[in-house]
Amino acid sequence: MCIIEMGNAIELRSMTRREFLRLGSVSILSLLAVSRTSYAYAQPPVLQGATDNLGRITANKVEMFSAPSMEGKPLKTLWKDLVMPITQVEVSTEEPSHNRVWYQLDGQGFVHSGSVQPVKIALNEKNENIPEKGLLAEVTVPFTDAVWNPLLKNIVAYRLYYSSTHWITGVTQDAQGNYWYEVLEDFYKFRYYVNSTHLRIIPPSDVEPISPLVPPQEKRLEVHLKDQIVVAYEGDTPVQMMRCSGGTAYHNSYLTPTGRFRTDYKRPSRHMVNGSRASAWGYDLPGVPWICYFTEEGVAFHGTYWHNDFGRPRSHGCINLLSEAARWLYRWTLPAVPYEEQLISKVGGTQVEIVV
Numbered sequence: 001m002c003i004i005e006m007g008n009a010i011e012l013r014s015m016t017r018r019e020f021l022r023l024g025s026v027s028i029l030s031l032l033a034v035s036r037t038s039y040a041y042a043q044p045p046v047l048q049g050a051t052d053n054l055g056r057i058t059a060n061k062v063e064m065f066s067a068p069s070m071e072g073k074p075l076k077t078l079w080k081d082l083v084m085p086i087t088q089v090e091v092s093t094e095e096p097s098h099n100r101v102w103y104q105l106d107g108q109g110f111v112h113s114g115s116v117q118p119v120k121i122a123l124n125e126k127n128e129n130i131p132e133k134g135l136l137a138e139v140t141v142p143f144t145d146a147v148w149n150p151l152l153k154n155i156v157a158y159r160l161y162y163s164s165t166h167w168i169t170g171v172t173q174d175a176q177g178n179y180w181y182e183v184l185e186d187f188y189k190f191r192y193y194v195n196s197t198h199l200r201i202i203p204p205s206d207v208e209p210i211s212p213l214v215p216p217q218e219k220r221l222e223v224h225l226k227d228q229i230v231v232a233y234e235g236d237t238p239v240q241m242m243r244c245s246g247g248t249a250y251h252n253s254y255l256t257p258t259g260r261f262r263t264d265y266k267r268p269s270r271h272m273v274n275g276s277r278a279s280a281w282g283y284d285l286p287g288v289p290w291i292c293y294f295t296e297e298g299v300a301f302h303g304t305y306w307h308n309d310f311g312r313p314r315s316h317g318c319i320n321l322l323s324e325a326a327r328w329l330y331r332w333t334l335p336a337v338p339y340e341e342q343l344i345s346k347v348g349g350t351q352v353e354i355v356v
Contacts, residue, residue, distance in 0.1 A: 055086045055103055055116040056142045056162065058307050062116075064109040068092045068102035075109040081159075083142045084108075086118060098228065098311030114309030117142075119162040126171065126179040126196040133340045134169040134184065136207075136268050137199040138289070144198040146183060146286075150174040157192040158185075161305040163323035164287030165269040167342055171196065185286065186342070187271035204339045207268065210332040211239075219334065220351040221263075223319060225256060228311050230301070230319065232332060240328065243310035244301075245320035254316045261294035261352040263301075263333045267343035270302075274316060283316070290326035292333050294352045301329050 057078045065072030068090040078084075088104035101113040122140040145156045150172060160166065169191065170182035180193040211219070214234050222231045225246050232240040247256035271286045289303035303323030307314060314320060321329065330337075333350040337343070 052120050053086045054083050054119045054121065054142060055105055055111075056119045057082045057111075057115060058117050058305075059115040062111055064105065064111050066109055068104075068110040069094050070112075072110065078105075078111065081143060083119065086116075096312070099309055114307060117162060117305060117308050122200065123197040124200045127201050128171050128179075130168055130170055131340070134167050134342075136165060136202045136339075137168050137181070138163060138165045138202055139198060139287070140200045141198045144194055146192040146194045147180075148192055150178070150180045150193050157190070158286050160194065160198075160287055163289060163303060163305050165202070165289040165303075166194070166199065166287045167269055168199065168201070185271055186269065187273050187286075202268075206327075207331060207337070207339060209336045210328065212336075216334050216348065216350070219332070220353065221329075221333070223256070223352065223354040225258070225313075225354065225356050228313070230321070230325075230329070232329070240332070242321060242325040242329075245304070245307070245310050245312060245314035247315050247317035248313045256313075256315070256317050256319065256354060257295060257299060258354045258356060261354070262347075263292040263294050263349035263352060264335070264347055265293040265343070265345045265349070266330065266333070266335065266337050267291050268330065268337060269342070272302075289323050290330035292326075292330055292349075294349075302326055 057080050060080050062078050064075045064078055066075055069092055071094070084105040086103045086105060087107045090102045090104065090110065092100045092102055094100070099112075099114050102110045103113050103116050104110050119142040120140065121142065124140060127135070139160050139162050141162065143159050143161050146158045146160055147153050148155050148157050151174060167184045167186065168181045169184050172180050172182060172193065174180060179196040181196050181199055182191055183194050184191055211234060218235045220233050222233065223244070223246070224231070228244050228246060230242050230244050231238050247254045249255055268290060270288050270291050272288045273284050274282055285306065291300045291302040293300040299317050301319045301321060303326035304320040305323060307320070310320065310322065335344050335346040335349055
């Protein structure tokens with residue numbers, strides 16, 4: 001058996017499906033933990049420089065400890081959207097067993113990675129040539145505040161987070177000479193404005209189909225809810241494995257459905273809204289990236305920027321993935337979404353089998 005690292009993925013092209021299925025749950029989880037730079041565990045950064053090794057707190061509040069353990073001495077409380085350098089990555093031998101990755105922040109103490117989104121700061125050149133259909137872009141800073149009007153910058157429409165994706169429909173300049181992208185909010189059909197340096201235009205090469213020569217019937221996905229993993233197959237060969245977070249058993253309301261489905265409906269970005277943000281189970285999430293729907297009710301695979309705690313149920317039924325993993329899945333599955341389109345619906349998507 002050979003494991004090949006591909007950026008943030010584990011590729012399993014030399015293992016047959018039969019060999020893979022021989023692995024018990026413990027063996028599968030051990031395999032998933034082989035590489036710190038895999039989709040398997042929480043997303044760890046590559047420690048190279050201050051702007052490339054930052055962590056954003058995703059929970060409303062989280063405790064920092066003196067050691068990478070819940071048994072460590074509490075040092076301080078950190079609040080949502082605080083951004084600090086990640087100075088060390090540790091894998092604990094203690095609970096929680098689904099995610100034992102801890103981040104040391106700014107050399108001060110350790111925070112469990114489930115509540116820390118690794119982020120970067122990358123500023124971008126503006127693009128003034130926006131086609132009629134618009135352009136897809138992603139946030140490349142820890143967060144940026146979208147405003148209703150560039151002339152009234154103190155009135156915030158939404159806070160947009162690192163790795164979220166958005167559809168740019170125009171560009172404008174404010175009185176100080178700064179450029180702002182006009183962004184389509186695709187749920188309510190509003191339009192707001194985002195600092196152009198905070199959004200990277202996604203080039204066609206970033207969304208080109210993966211393995212396009214593999215016959216469509218040879219591609220399929222298996223979701224194992226017990227282990228919270230997704231496995232992609234080409235024929236009987238598993239080619240990709242990734243940690244996920246499926247639906248939470250909240251009064252049996254948010255369980256991920258089991259059975260056979262197809263990814264017939266896909267889009268690179270969506271503002272996902274459900275209920276009131278004041279509700280414990282409501283959400284309002286602009287720019288959810290790389291969506292592959294597999295039910296008519298809207299259950300989907302998609303990228304996730306509001307937590308980093310993959311390996312346990314956390315969703316309202318969807319399959320939460322690291323944004324990089326979701327992008328891979330979006331590119332690998334059928335149907336292929338044309339670069340200039342905001343969505344596609346086409347019968348004959350990639351087969352999905354979800355089992356307990």
